Amino acid sequence: MQALYAQLLVGLINGSFYALLSLGLAVIFGMLNIINFAHGALYMMGAFVAYFLLNLGGINYWWALLIAPVIVGIFGMILERTMLQWLAGLDHLYGLLLTFGIALIVQGVFQNYFGSSGLPYSIPDQLKGGVNLGFMFLPVYRGWVVIFSLVVCLATWFLIEKTQLGAYLRAATENPTLVRAFGINVPRMITLTYGLGVGLAALAGVLSAPINQVRPLMGADLIIVVFAVVVIGGMGSIMGSIITGFALGVIEGLTKYFYPEASNTVVFVLMVVVLLVKPTGLTGRAA
Amino acid sequence: DDKTVKIGVLSDQSGLYADLAGPGSTLAAQMAIEDSGLKAKGWTIDLISGDHQNKPDIGTTIARQWFDVDKVDTIVDVPNSGVALAVNNVVKEKNGVYINSGAATSDLTNAQCTPNTVHWTYDTYMLAHATGQALVKAGGDTWFFLTADYAFGAALERDTTAVITANGGKVVGGVKHPLNTADFSSFLLQAQASKAKIIGLANAGGDTTNSIKQAAEFGIVKGGQKLAALLLFLTDVKAIGLETAQGLNFTETFYWDLNDKTRAFSKRFSEKMKSGAPPTMVQAGVYAGLLHYFKALEALGGNPHDGAKVVAKMKTIPTDDPLFGKGEVEANGRVTHDAYLFEVKKPSESKGPWDFYKLVGTVPGNQAFTPLDKSTCSLLKK
Amino acid sequence: MADEFILETSGLTKEFAGFFAVRDVALKVRRGSIHALIGPNGAGKTTCFNLLTKFLKPTGGQIRYKGQDITAMPPADVARLGLVRSFQISAVFPHMTALENVRVALQRQHGSSFDFWRSKTVLDRFNPRAHELLNDVGLSEFANTPAVEMPYGRKRALEIATTLALDPEMMLLDEPMAGMGHEDIDKIAALIKRISAKYTILMVEHNLSVVANLSDIITVLTRGQVLAEGNYADLSKDERVKEAYLGAGHG
Amino acid sequence: MAEAKLAERPVAAAGAEVLTVNDLQAWYGESHILHGINFNVKAGEVVTLLGRNGAGKTTTLKSIMGVIGKRTGSIRFDNKEIIRATSDRIARLGIAFCPEERGIFASLDVRENLLLPPVVRPGGLPLDQIFTLFPNLKERLNSQGTKLSGGEQQMLAIARILRTGARFLMLDEPTEGLAPVIIQQIGHTIARLKSEGFTILLVEQNFRFASTVADRYYIVEHGKVIDGFANSELSANMDKLHTYLGV
Amino acid sequence: MSALTDDTLPMTPRAMRDEMIVFAVMAALLAVVPFTGIYPFFVMQALCFALLACAFNLLIGYGGLLSFGHAMFLGTAGYVSAHALKVWGLPPELGIVAGTAAAALLGLVTGFISIRRQGIYFSMITLALSQLLYFIYLQAPFTHGEDGIQGIPQGHLFGIFDLSKPTVLYYVVLVGFLAGFLLIYRTINSPFGEVLKSIRENEPRAISLGYKTDQYKMLAYILSGTLAGFAGSLKVFVAQNASLTDVHWSMSGEIVLMTLVGGLGTIFGPVVGAFVIIAMQQYLAGFGQWVTVIQGVIFVACVLLFRRGLVGELAHLLRRSL
Ligand SMILES: Nc1ncnc2c1ncn2[C@@H]1O[C@H](COP(=O)(O)OP(=O)(O)OP(=O)(O)O)[C@@H](O)[C@H]1O
Numbered sequence A: 001m002q003a004l005y006a007q008l009l010v011g012l013i014n015g016s017f018y019a020l021l022s023l024g025l026a027v028i029f030g031m032l033n034i035i036n037f038a039h040g041a042l043y044m045m046g047a048f049v050a051y052f053l054l055n056l057g058g059i060n061y062w063w064a065l066l067i068a069p070v071i072v073g074i075f076g077m078i079l080e081r082t083m084l085q086w087l088a089g090l091d092h093l094y095g096l097l098l099t100f101g102i103a104l105i106v107q108g109v110f111q112n113y114f115g116s117s118g119l120p121y122s123i124p125d126q127l128k129g130g131v132n133l134g135f136m137f138l139p140v141y142r143g144w145v146v147i148f149s150l151v152v153c154l155a156t157w158f159l160i161e162k163t164q165l166g167a168y169l170r171a172a173t174e175n176p177t178l179v180r181a182f183g184i185n186v187p188r189m190i191t192l193t194y195g196l197g198v199g200l201a202a203l204a205g206v207l208s209a210p211i212n213q214v215r216p217l218m219g220a221d222l223i224i225v226v227f228a229v230v231v232i233g234g235m236g237s238i239m240g241s242i243i244t245g246f247a248l249g250v251i252e253g254l255t256k257y258f259y260p261e262a263s264n265t266v267v268f269v270l271m272v273v274v275l276l277v278k279p280t281g282l283t284g285r286a287a
Numbered sequence B: 001d002d003k004t005v006k007i008g009v010l011s012d013q014s015g016l017y018a019d020l021a022g023p024g025s026t027l028a029a030q031m032a033i034e035d036s037g038l039k040a041k042g043w044t045i046d047l048i049s050g051d052h053q054n055k056p057d058i059g060t061t062i063a064r065q066w067f068d069v070d071k072v073d074t075i076v077d078v079p080n081s082g083v084a085l086a087v088n089n090v091v092k093e094k095n096g097v098y099i100n101s102g103a104a105t106s107d108l109t110n111a112q113c114t115p116n117t118v119h120w121t122y123d124t125y126m127l128a129h130a131t132g133q134a135l136v137k138a139g140g141d142t143w144f145f146l147t148a149d150y151a152f153g154a155a156l157e158r159d160t161t162a163v164i165t166a167n168g169g170k171v172v173g174g175v176k177h178p179l180n181t182a183d184f185s186s187f188l189l190q191a192q193a194s195k196a197k198i199i200g201l202a203n204a205g206g207d208t209t210n211s212i213k214q215a216a217e218f219g220i221v222k223g224g225q226k227l228a229a230l231l232l233f234l235t236d237v238k239a240i241g242l243e244t245a246q247g248l249n250f251t252e253t254f255y256w257d258l259n260d261k262t263r264a265f266s267k268r269f270s271e272k273m274k275s276g277a278p279p280t281m282v283q284a285g286v287y288a289g290l291l292h293y294f295k296a297l298e299a300l301g302g303n304p305h306d307g308a309k310v311v312a313k314m315k316t317i318p319t320d321d322p323l324f325g326k327g328e329v330e331a332n333g334r335v336t337h338d339a340y341l342f343e344v345k346k347p348s349e350s351k352g353p354w355d356f357y358k359l360v361g362t363v364p365g366n367q368a369f370t371p372l373d374k375s376t377c378s379l380l381k382k
Numbered sequence C: 001m002a003d004e005f006i007l008e009t010s011g012l013t014k015e016f017a018g019f020f021a022v023r024d025v026a027l028k029v030r031r032g033s034i035h036a037l038i039g040p041n042g043a044g045k046t047t048c049f050n051l052l053t054k055f056l057k058p059t060g061g062q063i064r065y066k067g068q069d070i071t072a073m074p075p076a077d078v079a080r081l082g083l084v085r086s087f088q089i090s091a092v093f094p095h096m097t098a099l100e101n102v103r104v105a106l107q108r109q110h111g112s113s114f115d116f117w118r119s120k121t122v123l124d125r126f127n128p129r130a131h132e133l134l135n136d137v138g139l140s141e142f143a144n145t146p147a148v149e150m151p152y153g154r155k156r157a158l159e160i161a162t163t164l165a166l167d168p169e170m171m172l173l174d175e176p177m178a179g180m181g182h183e184d185i186d187k188i189a190a191l192i193k194r195i196s197a198k199y200t201i202l203m204v205e206h207n208l209s210v211v212a213n214l215s216d217i218i219t220v221l222t223r224g225q226v227l228a229e230g231n232y233a234d235l236s237k238d239e240r241v242k243e244a245y246l247g248a249g250h251g
Numbered sequence D: 001m002a003e004a005k006l007a008e009r010p011v012a013a014a015g016a017e018v019l020t021v022n023d024l025q026a027w028y029g030e031s032h033i034l035h036g037i038n039f040n041v042k043a044g045e046v047v048t049l050l051g052r053n054g055a056g057k058t059t060t061l062k063s064i065m066g067v068i069g070k071r072t073g074s075i076r077f078d079n080k081e082i083i084r085a086t087s088d089r090i091a092r093l094g095i096a097f098c099p100e101e102r103g104i105f106a107s108l109d110v111r112e113n114l115l116l117p118p119v120v121r122p123g124g125l126p127l128d129q130i131f132t133l134f135p136n137l138k139e140r141l142n143s144q145g146t147k148l149s150g151g152e153q154q155m156l157a158i159a160r161i162l163r164t165g166a167r168f169l170m171l172d173e174p175t176e177g178l179a180p181v182i183i184q185q186i187g188h189t190i191a192r193l194k195s196e197g198f199t200i201l202l203v204e205q206n207f208r209f210a211s212t213v214a215d216r217y218y219i220v221e222h223g224k225v226i227d228g229f230a231n232s233e234l235s236a237n238m239d240k241l242h243t244y245l246g247v
Numbered sequence E: 001m002s003a004l005t006d007d008t009l010p011m012t013p014r015a016m017r018d019e020m021i022v023f024a025v026m027a028a029l030l031a032v033v034p035f036t037g038i039y040p041f042f043v044m045q046a047l048c049f050a051l052l053a054c055a056f057n058l059l060i061g062y063g064g065l066l067s068f069g070h071a072m073f074l075g076t077a078g079y080v081s082a083h084a085l086k087v088w089g090l091p092p093e094l095g096i097v098a099g100t101a102a103a104a105l106l107g108l109v110t111g112f113i114s115i116r117r118q119g120i121y122f123s124m125i126t127l128a129l130s131q132l133l134y135f136i137y138l139q140a141p142f143t144h145g146e147d148g149i150q151g152i153p154q155g156h157l158f159g160i161f162d163l164s165k166p167t168v169l170y171y172v173v174l175v176g177f178l179a180g181f182l183l184i185y186r187t188i189n190s191p192f193g194e195v196l197k198s199i200r201e202n203e204p205r206a207i208s209l210g211y212k213t214d215q216y217k218m219l220a221y222i223l224s225g226t227l228a229g230f231a232g233s234l235k236v237f238v239a240q241n242a243s244l245t246d247v248h249w250s251m252s253g254e255i256v257l258m259t260l261v262g263g264l265g266t267i268f269g270p271v272v273g274a275f276v277i278i279a280m281q282q283y284l285a286g287f288g289q290w291v292t293v294i295q296g297v298i299f300v301a302c303v304l305l306f307r308r309g310l311v312g313e314l315a316h317l318l319r320r321s322l
């Protein structure tokens, strides 16, 4: 029983990465109608930027949490301005392929310069160590990850679903021309949104740097699972992807305990089941 | 006689194994050609390299094309078991020479052995035996396995378990995790709960590095348990960092800082590497394998362009090279040489950027690898 | 024919999360008539259509078509029984030519077309009939024009031609004149009049002169319920209809 | 209250040209649609563009709004050249557009749809007046935008631009799909807006309706303005109208 | 999928005569390959992928369904054929039949699950299904996990044609490819193809005309899967191995890439695309680490600069359907 609590908690921690990443994807899909395959690569960049900040600039983890998402976000906005912008109104397929290409380029370049086995990044001193919860030893850093990502997720949700800015964003997704004709600078808004989504990915990257190896392919391995989370939650649904992210972490954690061999597969089984029952995901609107 | 030779280095140039093989293997092959001294004796030796991208069909297509079009005699390196086995068949079909250094699968010298294949450096059997035996003898008699859930992991776990029990140890539990798992905390919690003295990592690459890193986070080593990585390369240790990797036990058959000869070679090698890295055991294996191959050619007095014949010759000459020392190519194609159990140094003990290992023990070649009577190679059943 | 009503509903109801878009509607459409469904915006006309053609599932009530209960039948089957609809927003196959648009419908008429091993030249036998239909709606010159490139009014006409190709017994037309210029309205009205000799037509239309000229009988819906039924002359004197729909200027 | 606020605002002197379109040409991709449109709208007027299906009326409105990819010629609004301006800037100058296809947003509920267009200047219609005009909307406030009936969507499309305070409204077939009662109401609304100093450019198929609100007409055919006359000259021009439009 | 059709598909009515001429030229060119000194194994491999891409194109270009899991057909047929040949010792023709039938069956099962999903959800559910299969194949004993099935005997087709002779094998693969290609071509230009097209254009309207669109999409899906499986079975004879790469999602991505590079919804595009990509993999191998970067650049360039694909752009220039 105690072991089960531990697994639940650990699942929640993983879930917070899923939630952050799928949230970024959902924001981008919801607002730009782009399936951002580059998300994994940008997540990886977040971790690398944190590494550089520390090792080249002597800038610590806390500042990296702030600076890395901004740097990667700006990189994302440049991508949007120079490339993604031209895909507005086209089929999803093109956005997917373009971002897939971008992912290959980014990953390839990083692999060239930093090899494939990666670089070390250690846990900030303030968050080292752990607490004994009785049923498990909880590293402080993991606790921090859960709380911090929860806060970020909810703030993002509020921004998009509950503010006028969010209404603009949602409307612009459907009919950017018309929204622009109402007097809103849609292209700039879209660029910023992409920056936001990308920044979220980078933030997840920084968060994960102390836990996972900082490797060029760290995102590539994750991205398919995160896609599954977004689809299960309902493409483009903000709350859907947050909840599904956390829930999936927990379900995966339980699978790791009861039937570990299936823990990578369970996501896809769930996705098939969910789509069979609810064709547009748990909370999604029609594609 | 014909004194032209063409060698193809088939490796993973861009993926997971690019650091431990890849461009470094090509460099090692070049150095082997230079060091063989054959050029001065009137031989022409050409080298080409290719990227199999970890895809068996790309690997076989390149191999086949090399034999058919480029008239390659010998293929070396080939990390990634799947590709290695696929190429194995092509080499046999084309009667070339295959000196594999990069792949872990023991099948190359067992079920799938061919008269054209020589397997240098390491294999799963050796890794399991060397590590398992040494650690149990050192008192690590209860084990818990984190096993990558596919053939490679299963083979490692199976072989190690056999050694552990044979030496009086016990496996108290284990968990199979899927390939390319990002998060190991669940599994580590289970390992922690098992109270086993040794946590055996029967996995590879990113799975191994991430489990080591996260084990440190969960205070596993601090809590008194020891980690034993069954397959770990120098580049992995570099990637994890000493801070996290310290105290880790594992087996390799080569380390740059073993003796004067290895140091001399490594110095020359790392000067030519873009990254300045010393050779890994796979790259060292490419070098040593080729040196031995050249010896056989020289003994034959020319290149017969008949792979089986050359490999047969290689089997008759004992191996002896600056990197792996003395050993032999057995009838099944397995090369035996000493294996070393290492422990990762503490950061305070490390004196240079690549000064990572402490030698803990040596397993002689004839004990480290599959004994011939246990090999299932069909070449042996005559 | 035994029954004089081709389509009958009883107690037809559709509820959207507590909001009754259609409530307890009993509609009887006489065979061979042009029956108009009018009513203020949001009265539930389109919802009614969607229920009749099975694009929506009724919350309650029954639909009988040619004496058969079709309440639980999937949409494609209903179409096969000869009950075919047009859409409020024009529905064509944009990158197919007008001829191909019509031909796809004719093809359906003659079997299921799962024959992927045959050449599509077998479809050429439908060409004469397709041209005839295009001619009927005045689209001869557009036969080889992709539908996207056609003006709006022509698309509506094409949609009607496609519907006619199915040789339906009953057609449901949702605002066939919406967005059309006067000329086109007259053309389509004449067309509807002409085809009504063969088919039963149920239509929704806000253009009163069209309703007045074409329809044999009119049902007025408000707030999902039937308010009145009768011919135009009677209804335009009905105070309730005036207030709910026609407004001050009429009658 | 709203009236009071409106009265304070400086209204362009009646008679001054607010919009002048000169030799406007426009393209959809490769196809050349407008071939030189010329007309003007004076402050406080209701001007209606008439013409057959496909004549280029909608394209003209879209060109003014700046949502057509390629356009040349001159469009002056409030003495500013806007032929090259982006549509968001044009909107900020005080032009509001109600498109033919309504453009209701499915992912927004009715309230959000209504509140979506930002207020570009003070003086728009307050919500309670909008609800008196269109009672249906008030009832369905929490529905998803596109779940409204066709006519309700049309009402919503008109309602939302009345809020923005733009003084120049372009309505593309605002009566399409509306019940006669509602059409009458819209007629009254337009009349009231006009009396409050709004300027309105209308595109209509429903000539009968147009004739109740318009001050002047322009006839568009094949991407050109081929004729124009005032409402007072209407009876004299009925014959011409008949040939142009088949009315 | 509306924007897809708007931008990329040729609007001109198909000219079957042009297409037949191009087909004849293509067949003739391919038939003389063994006499040119071009390495036949390269061409054979490309042919297998070309057929695969054509099968995929049937589904997306003409059915409007983007499958992101087509690798599962390739891989399944490959494994089944390989197993049949190696373990059961079946003759080549039966091995091919077994593999193709397995793909057809897989099409039936996965189609049943996925076909009712729309747009991106369809893509994602096919991706999920293929991932499931990937994990199953990773663990199933008969696939030998990451080692794959190796050293598959080629045997004699119909007891006559010795497939271990490269030239014989080449013509067998070529005939297989041409047959598959013609079947796809015929399907596109059949009454069934017309209905499919109308569904892609406007599904609600097709339903209202009385078509049970799910059944048409299902048939297209199964056909596409079966042909992809056929390609997978042929490939077993060329590569002589069956491995996890063929079921990995990146293979599905590659199929999309080939089709896109050549031209989505064009008849010959996938063929050209497959040759280009395979050639790239072969010849870029020399660039070592830069391969992925170059591939990425090609993706990006394709999407940004010639979205219609090579053949699509050509067709657009010539105002022909190709
Ligand atoms: N899917 C739905 N969910 C919720 N409400 C709906 C839905 N569809 C329609 N409604 C509501 O049902 C009512 C009837 O809509 P319907 O489209 O049938 O009207 P209509 O009579 O066709 O009107 P119009 O003449 O304006 O087209 C409207 O108030 C509409 O808002």
Ligand SMILES: Nc1ncnc2c1ncn2[C@@H]1O[C@H](COP(=O)(O)OP(=O)(O)OP(=O)(O)O)[C@@H](O)[C@H]1O
Pocket: C149, C150, C151, C152, C153, C179, D028, D031, D033, D051, D052, D053, D054, D055, D056, D057, D058, D059, D060, D100, D205
């Ligand atoms: N997106 C488009 N691409 C290409 N051509 C178009 C497009 N939209 C409209 N057209 C063409 O431009 C011409 C003018 O269209 P426009 O919509 O301006 O006409 P309109 O006068 O508003 O007609 P209606 O009364 O039918 O609304 C028509 O011939 C139409 O076919």
Ligand SMILES: [Mg+2]
Pocket: C045, C046, C047, C088, D149, D150, D151
């Ligand atoms: Mg309606």
Ligand SMILES: [Mg+2]
Pocket: D057, D058, D059, D100, D172
């Ligand atoms: Mg218009």
